[in-house]
Amino acid sequence: MNGKVLMKGNEAIAEAAIAAGCRHFFGYPITPQTEVAAYMSKRMPKIGGVYLQAESEVASINMVLGAGAAGVRVMTSTSSPGVSLMAEGISYIAGSDVPCLIVNVQRGGPGLGGIQPSQADYHQATKSTAHGDFHILVFAPSTVQETVDIISTAFDLGDEYRMPAMVLSDGMLGQMMEPVVLPEPKDPDNDSKGWAACGHHDKRAHNVVNSLYINPQELEDLVIQRFKRYEEIKEKHQMAEEYLTDDADIIIVAYGSSSRVSRSAIDAARKQGIKVGMIRPITLWPFPERFINKHVGHAKAFLSVEMSMGQMVDDVRLVVNGKVPVEFYGRTGGVIPTPKEILGEIVRINGGVQ
Incomplete structure (x- = not known):
């Protein structure tokens, strides 16, 4: 797509995700991110995608787990209290080695707090997203254009390393309007995800996407392997x-x-x-x-x-x-x-x- 268009940050997030090949969105409205979901509700049906407003953030993140486990690009968006509600599901996604995109348009807290911009979710995003030994990729754009550019990177790295990615926006970036150049649409190769639970058609062994391991040694081995990937990410993908x-x-x-x-x-x-x-x-x-x-x-x-x-x-x-x-x-x-x-x-x- 050529030329600049004037877009609100939240709507640019949605359009950038669509351009990156996302066709599945599950979410729940909360200020100041509601425009992401509202925009997706209009766009997804027109492009053959799936939009579903879940009954809660708890439901939406588990729908993300299901879609991601099937090997498709999927995202949700919310604001600070919503991420807290999603915490258990995010841990299941990380423990299942499933990629997805989570957008947090931060607001003031703690509690219900207020609807104005904040950056008080840094610790939650980077250190204590949920229970267990795991990390998620966390990106922090500073302009609407950079937000658009980062969405594709977040999807790509999430797919490459099979882990959740989060874009940490805030009420200021989400609500402001700036001129942006939208990327050319791409169609990611979802068929290349040989681990996904997407039907085997009697051509391979069936896949199981799971985060439960009763044998502690098996779980430890999996977590250690996961942390080896994290070290590779630290070496290759620090950005500033x-x-x-x-x-x-x-x-x-x-x-x-x-x-x-x-x-x-x-x-x-x-x-x-x-x-x-x-x-x-x-x-x-x-x-x-x-x-x-x-x-x-x-x-x-x-x-x-x-x-x-x-x-x-x-x-x-x-x-x-x-x-x-x-x-x-x-x-x-x-x-x-x-x-x-x-x-x-x-x-x-x-x-x-x-």
Whole structure:
């Protein structure tokens, strides 16, 4: 598809998924992601796809498991409380080695919280999605265009490594409108998934997709093999963008909407002669450790900027490992930090750095 079109972030997610070959969507409405489901409800019947509004997020994620186990590209979308309800099903999907796409358009919390943007689901997405030893791929776009581009990557890597992928958006990215170039549609080769439970036609042994293993040694062996794949992902697929980091004394680490605000603060600080740059994680799992590591030698301080009380900052501190200070600035409850506030933090840190 050529040329730019003006699209709301949530609707662009849906169109990008369709272009990536997704023809199965199961979900439940919740602000601020409802437009994803509403858009799918209109588009899927027109292209021979399946749209079903489940009775709950619990039901929808189990429908995703069923479709994914049959070898087709499938997705769901929700917002923060909905992911909590999906947790058990996500663990079953990971334990069954089934790929799928989960979109979380984050809102303020905890509890029902509010409907404004947040980044307080970082720990949930990257560390404690659900019970058991497993990881999911987590992507964090910062623009509507990047969201469109990442959807295909998330599907592809999920298929390659047979695991769930999550796109971590928020109420700001989901509701804003920006011009985007939509990708050319592709038809993924679902028939190549030799593990899928999609009918054997007496041509092969039947497949069983399962996450229950009574023998503890068998389960341990499977989990260890899974973690070997995770190590391969860490080695090959860390993704981040760097902005003015080469000579930076202070490096901001920010993702998604927070990175957009931080960029404006960095430009203002540079005008004041402060050498500041930014590392913007695009993959939150795997966390882009090597992008941070290579600057620990010259940076005098790091600043994690988040729309939370501080979650990603823990990962930044683990990478920096006490070699230089790691500061934090965040707003929560749906409040978006301003460039002026972040600039104030940059100036404060610069004044304390020799």
